[in-house]
Amino acid sequence: MDHTGSAEPFSIEHASALDATDVLPDYRSDFHIPTLADLKRPTLARPPTEGLSRPCTYLCGNSLGLQPVRTGDLVNVFLTQWRTKAVTGHFVDHTDSPLPPFLDIDDHAAKLMAPVVGALEAEVAVMGTLTGNLHFLMSSFYRPSKKGEGRWKILLEGKAFPSDHYAVESQIIHHGLDPDEAMVLLEPSNPHRPILPTEQILKTIDEHASELALILLPGIQFYTGQYFDIQRITAHAHARGILIGWDLAHAVGNVDVKLHDWDVDFAAWCSYKYLNSGPGAMAGIFINEKYGKVDTEGSTPKFWPRLSGWWGDDKSTRFQMTNKFVPRPGAKGYQLSNPSALDLAAVVSSLQIFNETSMTNLRQKSLRLTAYLEQLLDSMALRRPGLFDIITPRSPTERGAQLSIRLAPGLLDNVLEHLEDEGVIIDERKPDVIRVAPAPLYNTFTDVFRFCQVLESALDKASKT
Numbered sequence: 001m002d003h004t005g006s007a008e009p010f011s012i013e014h015a016s017a018l019d020a021t022d023v024l025p026d027y028r029s030d031f032h033i034p035t036l037a038d039l040k041r042p043t044l045a046r047p048p049t050e051g052l053s054r055p056c057t058y059l060c061g062n063s064l065g066l067q068p069v070r071t072g073d074l075v076n077v078f079l080t081q082w083r084t085k086a087v088t089g090h091f092v093d094h095t096d097s098p099l100p101p102f103l104d105i106d107d108h109a110a111k112l113m114a115p116v117v118g119a120l121e122a123e124v125a126v127m128g129t130l131t132g133n134l135h136f137l138m139s140s141f142y143r144p145s146k147k148g149e150g151r152w153k154i155l156l157e158g159k160a161f162p163s164d165h166y167a168v169e170s171q172i173i174h175h176g177l178d179p180d181e182a183m184v185l186l187e188p189s190n191p192h193r194p195i196l197p198t199e200q201i202l203k204t205i206d207e208h209a210s211e212l213a214l215i216l217l218p219g220i221q222f223y224t225g226q227y228f229d230i231q232r233i234t235a236h237a238h239a240r241g242i243l244i245g246w247d248l249a250h251a252v253g254n255v256d257v258k259l260h261d262w263d264v265d266f267a268a269w270c271s272y273k274y275l276n277s278g279p280g281a282m283a284g285i286f287i288n289e290k291y292g293k294v295d296t297e298g299s300t301p302k303f304w305p306r307l308s309g310w311w312g313d314d315k316s317t318r319f320q321m322t323n324k325f326v327p328r329p330g331a332k333g334y335q336l337s338n339p340s341a342l343d344l345a346a347v348v349s350s351l352q353i354f355n356e357t358s359m360t361n362l363r364q365k366s367l368r369l370t371a372y373l374e375q376l377l378d379s380m381a382l383r384r385p386g387l388f389d390i391i392t393p394r395s396p397t398e399r400g401a402q403l404s405i406r407l408a409p410g411l412l413d414n415v416l417e418h419l420e421d422e423g424v425i426i427d428e429r430k431p432d433v434i435r436v437a438p439a440p441l442y443n444t445f446t447d448v449f450r451f452c453q454v455l456e457s458a459l460d461k462a463s464k465t
C-alpha cells in the first residue's frame with residue numbers, strides 16, 4: 001500500500017487518488033478541453049441535438065497547447081480597445097482594461113515571460129516567430145571569420161528540428177561558407193535510441209573548440225524528449241571562448257530553466273507548445289544582459305551588432321524618425337516591428353496563468369505525472385514484452401514532461417487509429433514513434449491512466465492483426 005491507499009498503480013482508483021491528493025491548485029478548469037464530439041464533428045458549431053460528450057485525453061501540449069478560457073476574453077478586450085479607441089488605443093491607459101495600451105503590450109508580455117525562463121525582465125523580448133528569431137539572433141551571434149581562419153563553424157545536432165537545421169545551413173551560405181564544412185553535427189552513437197550524452201557533447205566541443213564560432217542546441221530535444229544540461233554545456237563552451245544559444249521550443253513552460261543564472265548567451269522559443277498561446281503565436285527571445293548594454297557616452301552609441309528595426313529604438317525617440325538608431329537597452333533593443341497586439345493578447349492571457357504559479361511548482365507536478373506515466377508503461381511492458389520501448393532518458397533530470405515511445409515495427413498505424421477512436425490525442429513521428437506529454441497545467445493522473453489503458457488495448461488489437 002502507498003499513501004494513496006491503493007495497492008495497484010494501474011487502476012483508475014489509484015489515478016483518482018493521486019489527483020485528489022495533488023498539491024498544485026486546479027488550473028485544468030482554466031482551459032478548454034475538446035470533447036470527443038468536438039473532435040469528431042465535421043463542423044465547428046455544435047448542433048442543438050448533440051448530447052453531452054466527455055473531454056478527450058489530450059497529451060499533445062508539446063505540439064499545440066490547449067486554449068486558456070480567458071484568451072477569448074482578452075482577445076475581445078483587444079477588439080474593444082481597437083474598436084472604440086482606434087489609434088488612441090496605443091497611448092492611453094483604460095481604467096477597466098486588463099490590457100495596457102497597444103504601445104506597451106509587448107513589454108507587458110515580456111515582463112510575464114521573464115520568470116517563466118528564469119531571466120531578468122530586461123533580458124526578454126516577445127517578438128516574431130521562432131525560426132525568424134533564430135535568424136535574427138544568428139545575425140548577431142554568428143559572425144564567422146574566413147574559412148580556415150579563426151572561428152567559423154557552428155555545432156548543432158545532426159537530428160536537429162528541420163527548421164533549425166535550415167536556419168543554420170542558410171546562415172552559413174549567407175556568409176559565403178560551405179555548410180558541408182562549416183556545420184559540425186552531433187550524431188548519437190545508437191540511432192535506435194538517439195540520446196546525446198553530455199560527455200559526448202563536451203568532447204565534440206573540445207575537438208572543434210578553436211574553430212567553433214557558435215553552438216546551437218535544443219533545451220529539450222523534440223524527438224527524444226532529452227533535456228540537455230544547459231548549465232554545464234554553456235559553461236564548457238564559454239571556457240573555450242565559444243558563444244552558445246539554446247532553442248527552447250520544447251523546454252519553455254515545461255522545465256524550470258534559469259537562463260540568467262546559467263549565463264546563457266541567447267535563447268529563442270515559440271509560445272504555442274507548452275505556453276498555450278495559439279498556433280503560430282508571437283515568440284520569445286532571451287539576450288544575456290551583457291549583449292543588451294548600450295553605451296551612449298561617446299559620439300556614436302556602442303552596442304552589440306544586430307539587424308535592427310524601429311521597434312528596437314529607444315522608446316523616447318522612436319517616433320522622432322531621426323534615422324539614428326539608438327537601441328533600447330536589453331533584449332527589447334533587438335525588436336524590429338510593431339508587434340501584433342491581437343496576437344499578444346493571447347500570449348498575455350496564457351502567461352497570466354503561469355504567473356499565478358511558478359515553474360518550480362509546475363515542474364514538481366510534471367515530474368510526478370511523467371513518473372506515473374513511466375511506471376504504468378513499465379508495468380505494461382512486463383505484461384506485453386517486445387511491443388514498445390521508451391527512448392526518452394530514464395533519469396527525471398534528463399527529461400521534461402514528454403516520453404517518446406518506439407513501437408515494434410508495423411504497429412503504429414493501427415495503434416493511432418485505436419487511440420483516435422477513443423479520443424486520445426498524442427502525436428506520432430513516423431515510422432514508429434509516439435510522443436506523449438502530460439502538461440502539468442491541465443493534465444491529470446487520470447489522463448495518464450486513461451492513455452495507458454487505451455494504449456494497452458490498442459497494442460493488443462494491433463499486435464493481433
Ligand SMILES: *Cc1c(COP(=O)(O)O)cnc(C)c1O
Nearest residue numbers: 129130131161163222247249270
Ligand atoms: C516547434 C519547433 C520549431 C517551430 O518553429 P516555428 O518558426 O515556430 O514554426 C522550431 N524548432 C524547434 C526545435 C521546434 O520544436
